[in-house]
Amino acid sequence: MDSIIYLLSGIAEVLTPFNLMIVIIGSLLGTLVGVLPGLGPTSAIAILLPLTTILDPSQGIIMMAGIYYGAMYGGSTTAILMNIPGESSSVPATLDGYPLAKQGRGGAALGIAAIGSFIAGILGLIGLVLFAPILADQALKFGPPEYFVLMLMALLILFNISGYSFIKSLIMGAFGFLLSFVGIGLSSGVPRFEYGITVLSGGIEMISIIIGLFAVTEVLKGMEENRKRIKQEKIKKVFPTRQDMKDSKLPILRGSLLGFFLGILPGFSATITSFLSYDMEKKVSKHPEKFGNGAIEGVAGPESANNATSSGGFIPLLSLGIPSSPPLAVLLAAFMIYGLTPGPVLFEQHGEFVWTVIASMFIGNIILLVLNLPLVGLWAKLTEVPFGILGPVILMISILGAYSVRNSMFDCFVAILFGVLGYLFHKFNWPIIPLILCLVLGPKMETSFIQSLEISAGNLLIFVERPISLTLLIISAAVLVVSLILMKRTKKRIIQETGENQDLS
Amino acid sequence: MKLLLKCVHKSGAIVTILIGMLSVVEARKLYPYGMNLLTGDHAFPGLIGILLIIAGVFLLFSKGNSNDNQPLPKGKVKYSMIFTIIVLLLYCYVMEYVGYLISTFLAIICLMQLIGKYRLVFSAFTAALFTAGLYYLFIVLLKTPLPSGYFHF
Numbered sequence: 001m002d003s004i005i006y007l008l009s010g011i012a013e014v015l016t017p018f019n020l021m022i023v024i025i026g027s028l029l030g031t032l033v034g035v036l037p038g039l040g041p042t043s044a045i046a047i048l049l050p051l052t053t054i055l056d057p058s059q060g061i062i063m064m065a066g067i068y069y070g071a072m073y074g075g076s077t078t079a080i081l082m083n084i085p086g087e088s089s090s091v092p093a094t095l096d097g098y099p100l101a102k103q104g105r106g107g108a109a110l111g112i113a114a115i116g117s118f119i120a121g122i123l124g125l126i127g128l129v130l131f132a133p134i135l136a137d138q139a140l141k142f143g144p145p146e147y148f149v150l151m152l153m154a155l156l157i158l159f160n161i162s163g164y165s166f167i168k169s170l171i172m173g174a175f176g177f178l179l180s181f182v183g184i185g186l187s188s189g190v191p192r193f194e195y196g197i198t199v200l201s202g203g204i205e206m207i208s209i210i211i212g213l214f215a216v217t218e219v220l221k222g223m224e225e226n227r228k229r230i231k232q233e234k235i236k237k238v239f240p241t242r243q244d245m246k247d248s249k250l251p252i253l254r255g256s257l258l259g260f261f262l263g264i265l266p267g268f269s270a271t272i273t274s275f276l277s278y279d280m281e282k283k284v285s286k287h288p289e290k291f292g293n294g295a296i297e298g299v300a301g302p303e304s305a306n307n308a309t310s311s312g313g314f315i316p317l318l319s320l321g322i323p324s325s326p327p328l329a330v331l332l333a334a335f336m337i338y339g340l341t342p343g344p345v346l347f348e349q350h351g352e353f354v355w356t357v358i359a360s361m362f363i364g365n366i367i368l369l370v371l372n373l374p375l376v377g378l379w380a381k382l383t384e385v386p387f388g389i390l391g392p393v394i395l396m397i398s399i400l401g402a403y404s405v406r407n408s409m410f411d412c413f414v415a416i417l418f419g420v421l422g423y424l425f426h427k428f429n430w431p432i433i434p435l436i437l438c439l440v441l442g443p444k445m446e447t448s449f450i451q452s453l454e455i456s457a458g459n460l461l462i463f464v465e466r467p468i469s470l471t472l473l474i475i476s477a478a479v480l481v482v483s484l485i486l487m488k489r490t491k492k493r494i495i496q497e498t499g500e501n502q503d504l505s
Numbered sequence: 506m507k508l509l510l511k512c513v514h515k516s517g518a519i520v521t522i523l524i525g526m527l528s529v530v531e532a533r534k535l536y537p538y539g540m541n542l543l544t545g546d547h548a549f550p551g552l553i554g555i556l557l558i559i560a561g562v563f564l565l566f567s568k569g570n571s572n573d574n575q576p577l578p579k580g581k582v583k584y585s586m587i588f589t590i591i592v593l594l595l596y597c598y599v600m601e602y603v604g605y606l607i608s609t610f611l612a613i614i615c616l617m618q619l620i621g622k623y624r625l626v627f628s629a630f631t632a633a634l635f636t637a638g639l640y641y642l643f644i645v646l647l648k649t650p651l652p653s654g655y656f657h658f
Contacts, residue, residue, distance in 0.1 A: 054647045165570065171521050171560045174553045178528055181553075185546030188538035192546060193531055216593075223586055223620055224578045388621015389631060392613050395593060396639060404649040412597040420590060427575050428513050446549045453544040460543065 003129050006351060010359030013352070014062070022059050023364045024371070026066020031372060033067070034074020035379045036390065040087040041071035041310075041327040042436075043214040047394065049207055049334050050401035057338035058353045062360040064334050068327055069121060069361070072270075072310050073368055076113045076303055077379050081106050089270035089306050091497060092278040096291060096298030109299045110376050111240040112248050114369055116304035120256035121365040124311020127260050128318075128358060132347075136319035139344040144451035145462045149469040151445045153476030154266040154322045157483055159434050172425075173434035179204055180442025187450055199410045206333050206439050208402040208411040209418045213432050215398040216419025219391045221426065239373070240296070248300035251281050255304030263312025265479055266324040270309040272483075272490045277305035279493070311361070318342055318354060321444065326433050329440045336440075337405070514569035518561045525557025585619045592616055604654030605644070610636045 014023060033044035048067050052060040079090035080097030093113065100109040142150070159169035182193045183203025191201040240248070255277040262268035262276075281301040282291045291298050313324040321343035323329040335342050340350065347354055372379070402415040425432050456462035464470050532551030539545020578586060596612040613632035617623050623631070643649045 051642070051647065167560055167564055167567070171557065171564070174557045174560070175524065177549065177553045178524065178557075181550055185535065185538070188535070188546045190535060190538050190546060192535060192550065219620075220586055220589070223589065224582055226582070386621060388617060388623060391620040392616035393635060395589075395616060396609065396613060396635065399593060399597065400639060400643050400649070400651070403651065404643060404647060407650055409597055409601060409652075413594070416590065416593050416597070419593075423586075427577060428517065429570070429575075430517070449549060450544060450546075453548070454540070458541045458543045 003133050006355040007129055007359055007362075009352075010355035010357075011362065013058075013356045014360045014363050019059060019062065019356075019360070020363070022055065022063050023066050023360050024367055026063035027070040027364050027368050028371065029063075030067035030070020030072075031074040031077075031368070031379060032070075032382065034071035035077045035383055036074075036385070039071075039218060039394075040075060041068050042210075042330055043218055044068070044071035045327055045330045045334070046207070046210040046214045047397055047401060049330070049337070050211075050404045052334075053337065053404065057340060058356050060338055061331075061334065061340075061353075061357050062364075064331055065357060065361055066364045068331060069307070069310060069364060070368060071327075072307060073114065073117050073372060074379065076117070076306075077110060077376070078383055080109045080113065080299070081380055082383060087271075088494060089274050089309075091271070091494060092274045092302035093299055093306075095278065095497060096293070096295045099292070099294035100296065100299065103294050105294070107376060108240040108244050109296065111373060112244055112296055112300050113303040114372055114376075115240070115245075116248065116252040116255065116300045117307040118365050118369040119252050120259060120304035120306075120308035121311050121368075122362065123256045124260045124263070124308045124314075125358065125361050125365070127264075128311060128314050128361075131264070132315045132319045132358075135315060136344040136347040139320050140348075142344075142468065143466075144448040144455065145466055146469045146472060148445060148448035148452055149463050149472050149476075150320065150322060151441055151448065153473065153480070154316075154324075155434070155437055155441065155445075157266045157476065157480050158324070158437055165429075168429070169431050169434045172431055173438040176435035176438030177442045177445075179209065179435075180206070180439050181446075186443065186447055199408075202406075204414055205402070205405055205408075205411045207337070207405050208414040209439060210330055210333065210436060211398045211402050212415040212418025212420075213422040213425075213436065215394055216415060217422030217426060219394050220419065220423040222387050222391055244296050247296050251277075251297040251301035252304045254280060254284075255301035255306075256308040259305035259308030260312040263309030263324065264315050265483075266316065266322060268309070268483060268486065269325055270306045271494075272486050273305040273309045274302035275490050275493050276486070277301040314358075314361075318346065318358075319344060321346075323437065323440070326436055329437050333440045341444075515565060518565035521557050521561030521564060525554045525559075525561055528554030528557060530554075589616060589619050592619065600654070601652045602654050604656050605640065605651040606636060607654070607656070609639060 013019065029048055030041070030044055033039050033047065034041065044067050045064060049064065052063045055063065075085065075087055075090045076093050076097070079085040079093040081101050083094050083098040085091045085094050097109045097113070100106060155173060159166060159173060178193070182200055183191065184201060185192050194200045258277055258280070259270070259273040262273050278298060278301060281297045282288050285291065285295070285297060287295070313328050316322040316324050317328050317332060321332065321341060323332045332342060340346060340353070398415060399412050402411045403409065405411060422432055452462050464473065528550045532547040532554055535545065535547035535550065539547050577583070592612055592615045596608055600608040610632050613635055614628045617628040617631060644651055
């Protein structure tokens with residue numbers, strides 16, 4: 001009951017003119033970046049994060065959340081109209097969305113994707129309102145050893161979702177940790193990995209690394225692929241027919257529930273849940289032969305699962321401080337930039353802030369539905385912006401964005417360096433997701449580790465002797481096994497459908 | 506191709522081992538500031554360093570995957586990419602001396618020539634438009650103190 005009251009007061013807070021404008025701008029900016037081929041939600045948050053630093057923390061996070069779910073929505077536009085999935089989680093949307101577009105029903109497919117995403121988003125948020133405070137309350141019992149075990153296991157599970165060799169994921173994760181160590185030591189105050197270079201004692205700004213790895217790398221990849229304007233199918237009618245709605249009702253519901261419950265757990269990315277939903281719909285359908293040739297259920301289910309997974313991921317992020325996907329890891333970095341630490345204490349100390357952010361997501365989902373359906377034509381037009389103009393603009397915003405975080409030119413050089421490294425990592429199949437996750441979680445994990453060993457006077461057994469941490473270890477091991485099995489299956493399906501390996505996070 | 510794959514794979518392993526060793530050396534340097542072997546600022550770098558060395562050795566003796574090596578770009582594309590990076594580096598370096606306006610305008614023209622291969626007049630017009638737009642966004646709206654250089658603009 002308390003949650004509902006807090007939520008209502010959050011909604012009242014969001015409905016002030018300025019906050020409402022922030023939600024609208026965030027959702028539209030996210031959709032704008034999401035529809036641009038090749039740029040996904042992680043790149044969207046990374047590129048636009050520096051631009052939000054002028055706002056106060058709650059407005060900044062409201063905008064980032066809007067950018068996140070706006071970008072998730074925008075990804076399906078290119079998938080359906082141009083057969084280009086912005087990220088692997090949009091691949092299932094291409095399987096039936098593009099055939100629908102070719103039949104002149106692209107508008108209906110986009111409409112169903114928008115309605116499905118909206119319903120899934122709202123269901124996910126209801127789950128967030130109900131479960132996040134309970135989880136946060138339980139998490140108050142956690143001490144440093146429990147947190148360390150939780151983060152360690154979450155990382156191991158998340159390493160799996162990148163779909164690359166585990167040993168390479170481990171190495172990249174360790175590299176991410178090392179980058180987070182640069183600067184003043186947490187307990188002694190002595191500079192680490194500084195080598196007499198003064199600027200390194202301030203640490204390496206994680207946003208610059210993220211901007212480099214995602215935005216700059218993406219432009220280099222685009223240059224190599226020589227991205228050209230791709231002909232897209234014409235959109236006739238945006239609103240789905242009554243029959244479309246009837247056919248999509250149950251797939252949306254099933255996709256939302258599946259996506260939400262798996263999305264809470266780390267290791268079940270939106271790619272896994274959207275493929276699971278697609279296969280499930282094909283199995284339960286009376287006309288499985290329609291799938292692949294333009295079945296509206298094949299768009300409704302996966303798109304709902306995709307969005308519900310994104311909403312579900314906010315539960316571990318807000319209540320435990322654990323990101324369950326790369327865009328949420330960047331969002332966690334955004335929280336840190338604003339001086340906030342997601343976790344149970346956030347609910348206690350900044351309750352008003354948390355509920356305003358959650359309320360903004362409700363409003364944001366409504367705005368996305370109301371604005372995006374009529375704007376589908378405009379978004380589709382934007383995908384025609386030539387890469388020759390888009391590339392330089394992305395690079396300039398990236399460099400100036402990296403500079404604006406600490407007003408330091410060193411951060412711009414870091415962004416360029418990591419842009420080149422990101423491109424080479426992509427070429428030689430070294431996953432960047434573990435690097436990002438460990439870079440963001442590094443300081444938190446190190447603090448928990450040091451505190452745990454201070455409690456136990458240096459005894460490592462503290463991590464398995466305490467009942468909660470032991471339980472967390474056992475649950476995590478079970479989740480890891482299930483996630484490994486599902487990962488293998490999803491990898492096989494992606495190769496079946498696209499003929500190539502893709503990053504599955 | 507097989508030789509290149511092997512070479513990249515082994516180089517990755519060796520770099521991993523070297524970074525691991527660097528981390529262990531740093532941990533040793535920090536050890537006197539810690540409380541005991543596992544408590545202090547040295548502990549995590551030490552553990553991560555050891556992990557990197559072990560993982561690097563493991564990688565050194567493992568077989569690379571054929572997917573692990575996609576061909577690097579050649580010819581014009583390769584040079585465009587290299588020059589784009591050079592333009593970005595020069596942009597960051599020069600901005601402190603000539604200021605935001607001139608450096609950004611020139612950098613966008615160069616990047617549009619490299620990435621889009623547009624005509625100079627069109628590039629200059631677009632560059633002027635985006636320089637003004639980014640000026641408004643970063644300097645007016647976000648109040649970012651971007652360098653104004655010798656010319657004070």
